[in-house]
Amino acid sequence: MVDVGAAAARGKQVSSRVSEDGAGWNCQTIGTFQALRPNTKTFTWLNPLTLWRSRNEVLAGLFGDPSPEVRRRWVAAQRERGVDPDFRIKQDVGEEYSFLVLGDTGEGDASQYAVIPGMLKLGEGTSFSVVASDVIYPTGSGNEYRDKFFRPYKDYAAPIYAVPGNHDWYDGLGGFMRVFCDAKPLHVQRQGFRLSPSGLRGLLWKKPDAIDEPALDEAQKMRPLPEQQATLPAPYWVLDLGRLLLVGIDTGIRGDLDREQGEWLRRVSADPRPKILITGKPIYVRNEYHPCAIEGGGTVDDIVRDPACNYVAAIGGDVHNYERFPVRVGDRTIQYIVSGGGGAFMHATHTIPRVDVGGVHEDEFRCYPLRGDSLSFYSLLYSKRLHMRWLYLTPEQGLALTAKQVGNTPPRHSADVPITARMRWAARLLGAWPMPFHLPVGRIFHRYISELSDWDTPPFFKSFLHVSVTAGHLKIRCFAATGCLQQEVEPPLEDEVEIPL
Template sequence: MTTTADPPQPDDAGAPETDPPAPPAGAEDPATSFTRQRATRWLEPHLLLRMSLRAVVSAILGEYNDKRELMGEIEADGFLDLSTPDGDLWIDYVADLGDGFAATYAVATLLSRPELEVAPQGGTTHSTRQGRLLVLGGDECYPAAHVDEYENRLVGPYRAALPRKDPDAPCLQAVPGNHDWYDGLTAFMRTFCQGRWIGGWRSRQARSYFATKLSAGWWLWGVDIQFDTYLDEAQLSYFRRIAEELRPGDAVLLCTGKPSWVAATDDDVEAYATLDFFEREVIHPRHARVRLALTGDRHHYSRYGASDGAQKITAGGGGAFLSATHHLPETIHVPPPRSRARSKSRSTTYQRCDVYPEAGDSRRLSRGILRLPFATPTFAALLGGVYALLTLAVGAALRDPAHGLVEDVHAMAAALRGADVGRLAGGLADSVAAFLLCAVVIGGAVAFTRDASRRRGRITGLVHGLLHLTLLIVVIRGATWLTAGMPGTWSLALVVPLVFAVGGILAAELVALYLLVVDRLFGINSNELFAGQAIPDRRNFLRLRLQPDGTLTVYPIGVRRVPRDWDLRPGWVPGDRERFAPVDGIVAPFLIEEPIPIPRTAPGTAA
C-alpha cells in the first residue's frame, strides 16, 4: 500500500504522467470562460422527456457498462495523506451543486474565502477556515452529466469564485451521484479523475471512489454506490487494501451519494443494506467505526445523531433546487429491523436533531408551487395542447355525419355547442382517438404519482387523471358558451385556442394543487412539489475541523437568501477572488445550529 498526495492517473484517460504546471494567475478572465445557466426547470416538457430517456439508458449502461469495473485496472491503490504534525485540519463539504448560476456561485464564493465568521441566530460567533480539502458529495452537475454542463454549471462558477491556482491550493475529491451516472460516468471521469483544476481547487483522485488519511486517527472514505445498487468488486478490493492501514479505534468519515438511512425508513427497507455490508465487512474487522456519514441527494440539511455521538448528516444545499424537510422522520433505525438481509448489523437508533429549512418554513415554501403555470409556461402549454387535442377528438366523436371539410367543421362546432356535460363525457369514450388520449392522461397521472404504496398511488393517480378530464369538460362548456353566437367555423376556430390557453393554465394549476394536497395528506410527490419551483434559497454546506485530541467538529453553514442578479465586480484584477458581485443583496452566511463535536471513539470505548 502506497501513500501518495496525488494518486496516479488512468492511462486510458489521456492524463499526463506528471503534474501539469499551474497557469499563471489571471491567464484568462473567468467571466468569459463559461456561459451562466439558469436553474433547471424540471417540469419543462422537453426535459421531462429527455430525463426519462436518460434514466432508462443510464440504467442499462450502469448494468452492462459499469465503468467502476474498468477503474479496477487503474494502478492507483494509494491514498491521499493530509495528516499534519499538529493534528489540526479543516475540510469543506458541499453536495448537489452545479445547477443555476446564482445558487451555485453564491455557495462557491463562501467556499473560496480563507475565513468565515458565522454564528447561529442569537448565538456565539465562530471563526472557520477554508479546508485543505473540498469534498463534493454527489450530483455535481444538473440536469445530467455532460462535459459542457460540468463546465458551465460547476467548473466555470467555481473558477469565477476562486480563479487563482496557488502552489498550496486546496485539494478536491468528489463522489458521483445519480445525475453524474446518467452518461455512465464518462464526463465525471474527465472532470475529476485526471488531476484537473476546478477553479482554485486541484482534483486528487483517479477513480470515482477514494480514501484520504486525515489527522488524529481519522480517515475520509468516499464510496460510489452507483444508482444505490451495489459496490463493485474492484471497489471493495480497493477499500479492503486501504483498511489494512486502519488501527483499532480509528474513525471513518464516510461520504456516499444518497441518504440511504432515511430512505430505509421512508419506503425502501433494504436501502441501507449496501452501506451496512460495507461497514460490517470492511471497516469493523479492523476495529474501526464510521463516526460520521455525509451525503447529499436531498437538497436540504438534516442531522441524525446516535446515543454514542455518531452522526449522519445530509447537506445537499450546494445549488440544486431546495428539498422539503417537513416529512423527515423523527427517528431512524439502521439497518431497519424489518430488513430481510441474511446478514446485517445490530440496529442502531438515530434521533433527528436539526433540519434546515425548518419544517414550518418548508411547508410555507411548498405553497409556491401555485405559481407553476406562470413559472413554467411550457408545462402549461403541454397540458393545453393535450386538452385541445381532446376537444377536437370529442367534437369529431359527437358530430353528425357530414361530407366535406367545411361541413365537418360546422358539425363539430354544433356538436360541441349542443352537448351537455353528459354527452361531452360520453364523447371522451366514443372515439378511438379520444379514448387513447384519455388513457394517456390517466396513465400519465398514475405514473406521475410517487408512493411507496402501489395501491394508494394508483388510486391517487386515477383520481388526479379523472379530475383533469372533468376540468376539460368544464373548460369546453365555458369556451362554447363564450362563442355561442358565432358561425360554426369561427366558433371552432376560437373554442380550440380558448381551451388551449385557459385549459393549459387551469390544468397546470390543477397539477400544482394536486402536488400540494398529496404532499400534505400523504407525504408523496414532495420531490416534484419542490422541483417544480426551483427555489434557489436556503443553501447549505459544511466546514469541518479536526483537532489534535481526535474531535471532529462540524460547522453547518446556511444562506437564507441567494441574490438573483450578479454583475462583474468593479475594480477586479486578475488574481482576485470572486469575479462577480451581487446586485440585489448580499450572501450572508450563518450557522444553522451550534457546532457539532464528534469524538473519534464512542464514550466508554478505549481509544
C-alpha cells in the same frame, strides 16, 4: 484566515432556528451571488432533450444497471496507469485543519451560485472541499463543467475532491473521470443487437459525451493555481489526513457497491484511524434506513458500524437538504448526515415523519430547512404556480402545523397559531399530513416541476458543511445559504456537532 469559531457563534444567533429573518424570509436585498452567474437561465428538467439525455436512470431501472461493469473497466484502466493500488491519496494538512463538504452542486443556476459567497467566506483557510455526489446535472457531461464547476469554484483556493452521484453516471462517468481522474475515455465496446433486456438497453443507452478538449482546457484555466489542483486515483478513494481518513465511495446509479469496491472498502476500513465516509447515497435519510448493499453480501453500514473500522460519521448527498441522525451503536454515537443542499433545488423536509429510525429520538434529529419553513416554501411556490391563494401557509403557520403533526416543540419560537381547517387541507395537499395523494415536493418535483417555478427569489434553503479537526475532536457545522445578502454577510449556523477523536 476566517475565525470559524467566532463566525459560528454569530451564525447561531442569526439562524432559521432563531427568527424568520434568519431563514431568509422577508429578504430585503438579494445576495452578491447574482453577479457571479454566467447567465440568468434557470436549470430546466422539463426540456424534452434534458429528459432524453437522462434516460439512463429509467433504463437502469427497467433493464438492469450496467454501471458496475463500466466502473470495473474504469478502475482497471486506472490501475494500468499505475495509480496507488488502494486508491490512497495523501494531503499534508498539518495537525489542525478544516475542510468543506458540499452535496449535489451542479445545476449551474441561482441555487448553486447562492452558496458561493458563504462557501468562500467560511472556506477561507480550509485545506480542501469535497463534493458529495451529483457534480454535474443532468448527465455529468464533461462539456458542462465550465459553468457548473470551474466557474462557481474559481475563487476557492484549495483542491476539490468528489464522489460521483447517479447523475454523473448518466454519462457513463466520462465527465467525472476526465476532470477528476485525468482519465482517457473508455473504448466503447460495440456489440451487435440482441433481443434481450441488455440488448435493448444497449440500443437506447446514452453513451458518454465526446468531450470538447480545447473548451475543457479553457474551462480549467478558471482554476489555474497549483494549490487548487488535485487528481483522484479512481471514483472511490481514501484521503489520508494524518489522524483522520476520509473514505469516498461510488454508489453508481442504483445506490449499491460492486464486489471489487466492497472488498476495497473492507480492506481500507481495517486501518484503525478514525474515519468519515463520504457517499453518494445517505444511509439514514427521511427517517428511513438504507444500509447500501455490497454485491456478494453485506452492506456498507455493516462496515461503518464495525467498531474495529472506527467510523465516526457517514455523510451522503443525493437528497437536497440537511439532515442529521445521531445513531448509537454500542457505546459509540455515529453521526449519519445528509448533506445535499449544495446547489440543486431544495427537497422538502416537511414530509419527514416524527423521527424514530435507528433508535434516534425526534429531539436529537436536526434538519435544515426546518419542516415548517419547508412547508411554507412549497405552499408559496404552489399557490403562485396554481393560482390558489388559499394554499399559502406563512412560515409561522408552517411551523405550527408541522410541530403538531410531528409532536415536537416548534424549533423556532413563535406566537400561538390557531390551526384552521383550511390550513390542514393545505398541509395535506403539500404532503405534511397524511393523505393518499399529495403534490410532489421531493424527487419528482425536482425532476419535472422545479423548473416551472423559476425560483429566483430567496430563500433558497441551501447549505454546506464546515468540518474542523483539532487535537482531541472533530466539529461538523452546517451553514446555510439563502441567496439573501444578509445571510451572505453572516452565514447562519443551522447545526453543529462535536465528535471526540
